Amino acid sequence: MVRPTDRTEADPTPGMIRERAFEAEGVWAGLVRTAPGMTSGWHHHGEYETAIYLARGTLRMDSGPGGSEVITAVSGDFLHVPKGAIHRESNDSDEESHLVVVRCGHGIPTVNVDGPAPSQEAGELLS
Numbered sequence: 665m666v667r668p669t670d671r672t673e674a675d676p677t678p679g680m681i682r683e684r685a686f687e688a689e690g691v692w693a694g695l696v697r698t699a700p701g702m703t704s705g706w707h708h709h710g711e712y713e714t715a716i717y718l719a720r721g722t723l724r725m726d727s728g729p730g731g732s733e734v735i736t737a738v739s740g741d742f743l744h745v746p747k748g749a750i751h752r753e754s755n756d757s758d759e760e761s762h763l764v765v766v767r768c769g770h771g772i773p774t775v776n777v778d779g780p781a782p783s784q785e786a787g788e789l790l791s
Contacts, residue, residue, distance in 0.1 A: 666686055670685075671684060671685050676774075679698065680702070681697045693765065696765050699755065701758075702755050707750070710748065710774075713747050720739055725743065727751040750777055
């Protein structure tokens with residue numbers, strides 16, 4: 665069991681706080697918190713497939729060429745982020761958002777980048 669006080673801040677990206685609950689060979693799980701009105705930096709999750717459950721608040725996720733693909737989610741929604749998909753996350757609500765995140769794969773779980781994907785080949789998000 666991992667209690668809230670046992671989670672560890674990990675894998676930083678500007679604009680969000682990732683709290684790792686556990687990490688084992690091929691799996692990463694934790695909570696991501698984003699303050700109201702905040703937008704994260706651009707990033708991807710390398711060779712990890714990511715499942716997200718939006719437990720609280722709202723989420724806007726930009727991805728695709730030039731950040732032109734947009735997904736908007738609310739509490740109770742699930743999202744899938746394919747490995748290598750460059751994206752950023754925003755919280756347009758007036759409350760902190762909470763995302764339960766589980767990643768499966770290998771390597772570095774978060775890679776921060778300077779901007780959105782330049783082309784389709786760089787990865788797109790699936791809703």
